[in-house]
Amino acid sequence: MLFSHRTTARAFFLLLAVGVFAGTTNAAAEVPEVTAFPVVGNVTYTDDFGDPRPQGSHEGNDIMSVRHQPAVAFVSGRVQKWSGSGSYGTCMLYLHAKNGMTYVYIHLNNDLGPHNDNDGGCKNGVSYAKGLHNGDHVSRGELVGFVGDSGDANGIQPHLHFEVRKPSGNAIDPFKYLNKAKHLLFPRPGADLGEVKLTLKGSTVLSKTDSTITVRTKRVVVQPLGLDYRNVRKVTFAVPPETNVERKGGTGTFSTIDISSAQVGERARVTTITFTPTWASQKAPAGEITAAKILLLGD
Numbered sequence: 001m002l003f004s005h006r007t008t009a010r011a012f013f014l015l016l017a018v019g020v021f022a023g024t025t026n027a028a029a030e031v032p033e034v035t036a037f038p039v040v041g042n043v044t045y046t047d048d049f050g051d052p053r054p055q056g057s058h059e060g061n062d063i064m065s066v067r068h069q070p071a072v073a074f075v076s077g078r079v080q081k082w083s084g085s086g087s088y089g090t091c092m093l094y095l096h097a098k099n100g101m102t103y104v105y106i107h108l109n110n111d112l113g114p115h116n117d118n119d120g121g122c123k124n125g126v127s128y129a130k131g132l133h134n135g136d137h138v139s140r141g142e143l144v145g146f147v148g149d150s151g152d153a154n155g156i157q158p159h160l161h162f163e164v165r166k167p168s169g170n171a172i173d174p175f176k177y178l179n180k181a182k183h184l185l186f187p188r189p190g191a192d193l194g195e196v197k198l199t200l201k202g203s204t205v206l207s208k209t210d211s212t213i214t215v216r217t218k219r220v221v222v223q224p225l226g227l228d229y230r231n232v233r234k235v236t237f238a239v240p241p242e243t244n245v246e247r248k249g250g251t252g253t254f255s256t257i258d259i260s261s262a263q264v265g266e267r268a269r270v271t272t273i274t275f276t277p278t279w280a281s282q283k284a285p286a287g288e289i290t291a292a293k294i295l296l297l298g299d
């Protein structure tokens with residue numbers, strides 16, 4: 001009995017050693033330090049991983065948002081689209097990172113209009129970014145799709161069910177990774193679309209200097225992607241001497257003025273220069289993005 005006991009102990013030790021070795025080789029299969037928050041714009045979410053749900057334990061976090069809000073690649077990887085059957089079928093996206101981790105996007109948009117019409121299906125331009133194909137490589141922060149309520153979220157608040165899966169397929173809690181992820185001002189188009197121009201509609205002036213303006217943004221329009229979505233945040237734009245600053249007069253006329261005439265609290269529409277988006281500009285730290293035109297609209 002003692003002998004067999006020792007054999008069992010040895011076998012167990014060997015298993016442990018194999019486990020440690022496997023752990024070492026999988027060390028790279030982790031969530032990177034720097035990631036893009038998978039939804040652009042204002043969201044709410046809680047640590048609801050493991051919560052009891054009708055289908056079983058909840059295997060991700062639900063990121064509450066609004067219909068058609070842009071979804072971006074959390075990390076760089078290859079995309080795989082998946083859709084369920086029927087008009088209520090779930091529109092999903094798998095993002096496979098090189099290290100074996102997989103990120104799953106569920107309940108992507110299936111509506112054509114502003115309401116829950118279920119008329120769009122799981123298609124490019126509806127659920128997924130235009131021109132996105134299975135197997136495409138996307139980079140961190142690149143537009144991959146749109147938030148919605150497809151599948152068993154039909155008719156409830158649009159949200160992104162986001163999962164983080166190990167190479168083994170086991171889901172782990174995304175919460176701490178979401179908390180660390182960088183919130184972006186805008187999604188990056190695919191490589192072949194190149195440059196972007198942003199228009200910040202309905203912004204409010206918070207402060208100004210001789211060479212900057214700080215606004216609270218409201219809606220962001222991204223060309224050439226044709227996106228127009230809500231993203232409320234503070235952004236400081238560079239205002240070089242060549243920026244065109246105009247004030248709208250009471251009679252609908254426009255007069256060119258100096259940035260020093262901007263009033264704190266007044267509404268403004270900022271149009272940026274056309275620029276090549278970078279990871280830095282997507283995060284929009286102070287002065288990173290240059291204004292081409294500022295239209296001041298009064299209170």
Ligand SMILES: [Zn+2]
Pocket residue numbers: 058060061062161162
């Ligand atoms: Zn969920």
